[in-house]
Amino acid sequence: MSGGKHMDEAAIEWGAPGDGDAPFFLAPRSIGFDDVYFSGDGAAETRHIFLAGNGLPARFDAPRFSIGELGFGTGLNFLCAWAAWNKAEKPEGARLSFFSVEAFPLSAGDMARAHEAWPDFEPLAARMREQLPPPHPGFHHIAFGDVSLTLYYGDALAGLSQTQGGVDAWFLDGFSPAKNPAMWSEDIFKELARLSKRQASFATFTVAGGVRRALEAAGFDWEKRPGFGRKKQMLAGRITAPPDETKRAPWFTEGAPLKSGARIAVIGAGIAGASLAHALKAAGFNPSVYEALAPASGASGNPAGLVMPRLDVGDTPAGAFHALSYLHTVKLLKEVGGGIFEPCGVLLHAVGEKERARQEKLLAQGALPEGWMARREEGLFFPQGGVVDPPGFVAALLGDAPLIAERVRRLMQTENGWRVITDESREEFDGVVIANGLDALRFAEARTLPLGGSAGQVDWFPDAAPPANAHAFGPYAAPCPKFGERGGGAIIGATYAPAAIGAIGAKARFTKEATGSNIAAMARALPDFASTLAADASRPRASVRCTTPDRLPVCGPLPDWGFYGGAYDDLRTGKRKNYPPGELRPGLFVLTGLGSRGLVTAPYAAALLAAALSGAPVDSTILQALHPARFFIRDLKRAGAR
Template sequence: MTESYLCDPAKVDWHGEIPYSTYYQDIYWHRVGAAKEKQQVFIEPMMQLAVQTRPGEQFTVCELGFGFGLNCMLAAEQWHSKDSSCRLNLISIENQPVKPSVLKKCLQRHNFKHTSAMVKQYPPPYRGQHIIWLANNIRLLLILDEVDTALANLDAELDFWFLDGFSPSKNAAMWHPSLYSKMYSRSRPGAGVATYTAAGHVRRGLNAAGFQAKRMPGFAQKKEMLRANSPGEWRARSHQLKDVTIVGAGLAGIYCAEAFSRRDLTPRIIASGNAASHIPQLAVKAQLAVRPENRYLYSLLAYQYMKTSPGYHHTGLHWIARHKDEISRLARISDQFPNSIMSARADGSVDLREAGWLSYENLKAQLDLAIIDDQIEFLQPTDKGWQLIGGKAEYHAENVILATGYHRQLLPSELEVRAIHGQAIAVKTDAVPTIINRDVSILPTHSGCSIVSGTYDRRDSLTANLNDTRKLIDSAEEILGMELQHVESYTGIRGVSRDRLPIVGPAPDWEKLNKAGRFTDAKEHVAGLYFCTAFGSRGATHARLSSENLVAKLYREPAALDLRQQRMLSPARFYFRDRNI
């Protein structure tokens, strides 16, 4: 696979009402009608199984070939009439996504209930997994990538499969034995498969992988099509949580609470000290590099998910290079994106249109969360979960998420979370329209002021440093070319990991790991204890997607992050790296 931030967009010609792929030399659907074809071939067999889903249960479908999203929209239509506690997890994989304007034009021809939600959240062609909420109980995981790569890194257990790629004779990359094996390994007992094709090699391949495939009458003039099932009796999955306490009311804690609220659970939130989140404006921008390594793709996907967050303001960013090497680096990054996303100026600076800022207070107000004001000083396991000792009270919980940033009393030394003091200031400005990024970041004018951020030093004091204040003012004045009036200073302690990536996932059982010392034993976890911490200065960008991933995993839903990204953020990663495992 060629390394790239982006997938190539689909090239579509229209033959009347029928879209035609110039790359695959094939139509997207039958001339009799798109909705009729999708309904008969895919949705009806899916619902024959999904109709058994009861309140509190979930159903997971994976589609190979998103196209124009018709299968997803039709499945969501069928689910709309079910109890709101029934969850539909849609997954769709597409390597050549259609452009947003083309998708919108197509979907608006149909009277789907969720068209607006799909169009609003449909992403640019950033490679990787994207979260789209069609309703609070209907989540689409849209994966833009090659199908083999996507399936190899998909963390999900499937109840049904839609094989809706182009014809096997024109898209051999999708129809092959290793793909069917990947499907089977991710299928629950009794899971179903539907496809329009009746090709013999597809039927034989599904059977060889472990499915039981059979021919069925086809759609319209097509004589036959295939359906299949994995062995065993299918039963819907139910995994409800009733008792969750989040320690920490910074961005990680708040976004964990948001994810739980979508699943009709109100967690207890206990504030655990002052975090950097209280700064009035927090920059939201992807961390990018010349090579689209996994950590940078993760950052770009996290930014994309932030665009629909409460409290987010989309403004764009002007990125000023400080020296020749940085000019070269920015140019090489910019060259990988279309001008609609990122473009270079003649002076070597870059305009990044995909950026903005977050108001923590506005986020918190919109979510309307109750927060207990207490400092948790100690926690210990009990027969029923966890006991948390606070300065004001004692609490008990079955599940605990430590979203604390830096907290030396609660975080185990194995995580190696370090305290980094940070400082920002507010200055009076007039009409700064975008974020300006150089050695400091100047946020857009809001209520007559801009936040200038930030400084970094290894101390855990919350005292403002006058030298840091002066440095921030001097840099901002040089960038804006004007004298600025200092209004207020803000300080906070960032929790930072050794590799500057967040720590997200279940707490490892360090004693068992020390005895076994094998990577496979990373699955040995402490029951009911989870980390969502160490976001450093990038919590406003990374916390929401990471929190959604953690909460989805608790409910045994498809993970928001792929397996590579989960390993990258795993609380056990330093243990294995230090032992070359």
């Protein structure tokens, strides 16, 4: 969890004496830990210690395999595992998940220089470098076809403590225990045990006594094996019976993962449904998307949308979610390409002294990485932000996922999954994700969620001279680039007219009054620009956003509300006891309540949900903050406090 914190890149020196013979004499050495990242033929050492030590690639004959690593460093172990995975015989549709923690990421230049030692890996290494996130604390999710990489940047123990998911094999590759003892502590190994699947293996280059004792204390069996090169011995072993422990509150359970290749129905083809289609397919599932009207027909269908972060002061799950969502979506927009994004930069105006003080705190805490926000006289500038074509983004994320143009009337739980019932068909799926905004309340299974509606209108002026950058100050003004045959001119917005919680079927209609309100808002912040706008030149568009009381999305498994009402009723009295784990509707999930930030938050929320459904390591603190049960539990606790 991190709403931000300045993060240092690794301090590297090159070619330290004794790092090996040519051509490997330019090996990188960490100045802070006084230890090398690799020496001699680093790839051969990785294959001997970490791959062979864990029985790989022979164990890749599974639908899903998960590797966890301490110390990402140059990414060498990941590249070796990726290359071995590509050559291994495995089931059709199999997926490899690789999870690694790193406190001091290498700079892009140092990473590229290190990779020069292994030209055979260059095609994979180049793909990896292109997708690596900037140095910012937290969990970063990257997909490479049938291989996924989850990087946690930050302190190893903090990251592992936040993680949920199962690991089949551990690569223990931090700097040596003498140089970096914190990486080899008993607390670290307890977390590794908690995250291990039954019979999970491990391998490491060190045979230090403290490491052996910490492994034993955590429940791992170990044995010494022949080492590599000048290292005579190494350790390898496994954990037979991992502890059945969780860091989650009992009511925030996530349920069992779905099988690889599971058929999942996604209801809704706005930015939430499209993001799910993209993330679920990357995670090895087979999504089909139901949409009664057309993709991006709701709030995702505006002629242009703003891509900028919502940043929170302090170290909170909400702050971490919003910052990581922004970094993820900017990366994703580059990945999908297609001329749907214009990174014109966004200026967040400091409207009043209170907002200016808040922005100074954001700068001080490093709410975004260096180079991702800058102080301007008017406020904060986000150079990577800009304007996206929402329908184009939705189309790119949907890709070739089957699109079923039918309205889902009802969901029926079956012995093996869910039956999706429309007026035209009754189709069986292994799982369902409800992602249709406020219309989620049409389904009885989601009706307990406190979703509300907010009607908003934007005004598009196709012939207006736009500002050079986007401007946000509550309302916003932005250039509306020419996205194919769409766009041009400027767009302003958006009005906010809250609807009642539970307003199923709420509709929004554009009005002349709303256009006047949008122009008046521009006049207060950008008077010169506003003077060029004529109300009768506008092409308005209105839609309903789906909102939640805490302004965070709802993302995760849907509870069995009857069980929750009975099992947790004592929370009303403040009674402390061992509450049972929450029971869920197996295979039923939701992603909604995105408010006005869906273009930025939906892709990361979808990636989190897809990772959880596949059993891959994921951030439990953010998942709990987004969990659909949070309002139900909050209301019970508040009733007891009165």
